[in-house]
Amino acid sequence: MQDQKINIGIIGLGGAGRAHARRFRNNSLVGKIVGYDLRDDIPIDQDIQIANSTETLLEQVDAVSICTPDHCHLKDIRTCLRAGKHVLVEKPMVASLDEAIELKSLLAEHPHQKFAVHHQMRHAPAFESVSRLVREGTLWRVFYIEANYWHDMTDRSTRYDDWRAREGQSLIFGHACHPFDLILNIVGSEPTQHSTFLSKIGFDDYKAEYTSATTVMNFDNGTIAKTHVNSCCVYPQYNNLIVLGDKGTFVDGVLFKNGKFTKLTDFYGPGKTSIQLNVVEVKIPRRLLSFLFKSYLGTMNWLASKLMSHPDYGFRHYPMTVYNHDAACQTMIDNFIDSIARNTAVLVGFCDAERVIRICEEAEKDGLRRMQQTNGKSAQRITHVENNCE
Structure with a gap:
């Protein structure tokens, strides 16, 4: 399809759907964009044609x-594949391991259609270089990985719809899939053991069984990994990735080795970035931000050389880093379009997403079992949700 525009449909026009529409519009190979929502x-407020049904959209x-919503993914994937369409699905790919098994058979019936999963976090500029560092041996032997996702959902869970806040929405499937994917992508295998601990403290209106989850994983190469996700923190959204090796350390896009910090990625491309300061929106050239960050790193290298080993100073948590969510998402959108136009591989397909689903399900079952033992009452995962997919 290299010589013609690719027309895109978006099913679901909440926060994710609108963001997808904006990023598809940034791609020159995209023609019209048609959206549908129940x-x-x-x-x-974007250049989207609105269809009155899924069937009309698919035409x-x-x-x-x-x-x-997560629990609608399999149904919608099935409908689109059977209509002969290429599919990009938001994470999590599906809502259970049984659904993943069903999807595997479904995809086998449609081998010529592209299928991609929007696991964007591994392609955030601050994170994507770490897999290369591990493969090249820059960190040498990796012994610890930490990936966290803190997200106050008290507003977001009902901003577009309340499906996240209703019974049955899984924090592990919806949130922990991000750090799980990061860790599995770095290590290259699934853990041999893992344990999960859940808490229901905070966000009392959230109807699910838990509002935070901590998982510890052990891999057969000796690596230990930890994740924490929550929907109730009193803090701005926070994503981080730490990888410790015995010859170097990676923290959110910055390498520390031989006593020096090195920025591995250019966090900002051409153009301008808008920063909201209370009621004032300031537009700053991205290259200027990059320059300022390089200057900051230089200062931090000087401080590190002078103060890191000083017993009387408590300097910690440097260097400051940037998580560029928009760039990661645009990478996923552009790759999906490119895979259709040029018949290239998708960045994240079924196999990678399936192993994330497997860990999500095992982790949630383990956490709920521990919760039941601790609380002395039933804490089973709610598998039935209100059928609002039709």
Whole structure:
């Protein structure tokens, strides 16, 4: 399809769907964008044509981005594949391991259609270089990985719809899939052992069984990994990635080795970045931000050389780093379009996403079992949710 525009459908026009629409519009190979949502009262301020049904949408497009609630993913994937469309689905790929098994058979029936999963975090500029460092042996033997995702969902869970806050929405499937994917992608295998601990403290209106989850993993190469995710922290959204090796340390896109910090990625491309300061929006050239960050790193290297080993100073948590969510998501969108136009591979396909689903399900079962033992009452995962997919 190199010589023609690719028409895109988006099913689900909440926060994720609108963001996908904006990023598809940034790609020059995309033609029209057609959206559909069960709700007819969603305001759309972008260049999107609105269909009155999924069937009407499918008649007009070549590929579909599925941004519906997690428990609707399999149904929507099935509908789109059977209509002959390429599919990009938001994470988590599906809502259970049984659904993943069913999807595997479904994909085997449609081998010529592209299928991609929007696990974007591994492609955040601050994170994506670490896999290369591990493969090249820059860190040497990796013994510890930590990836966390803190996200106050008290507002976000009901901003577009309340499906996240209803019974049955899984924090592990919806949030922990991010750090799980990061860790599995770095190590290259699944853990031999893992234990999960859950808590229901905070966000009392959240109807799910737990609001935070901590998982510790052990891999057969000796690496230990830890993740923590929550929906109730009193803090801005926070994603981090730490990888410790016996000859170097990676922290959110910065390498520390031989007593020196080295920035591994250019966090900002061309153009400008908007920063909201209370009621004032300031637009700063991204290259200027990059220059300022390099200057900051130089200062931190000087401080590190002078103060890191000084017993009387407590300097910690440097260097400051940047997590560029938008760049990661744009990478996923552009790759999906490129895979269709040029018949290239997708960045994240079924196999990578399936192993994340497997760990999610095992971790949640383990955490709920421990919760039941601790609380002395049933803490089973709620598998039935209100059927709002039709």
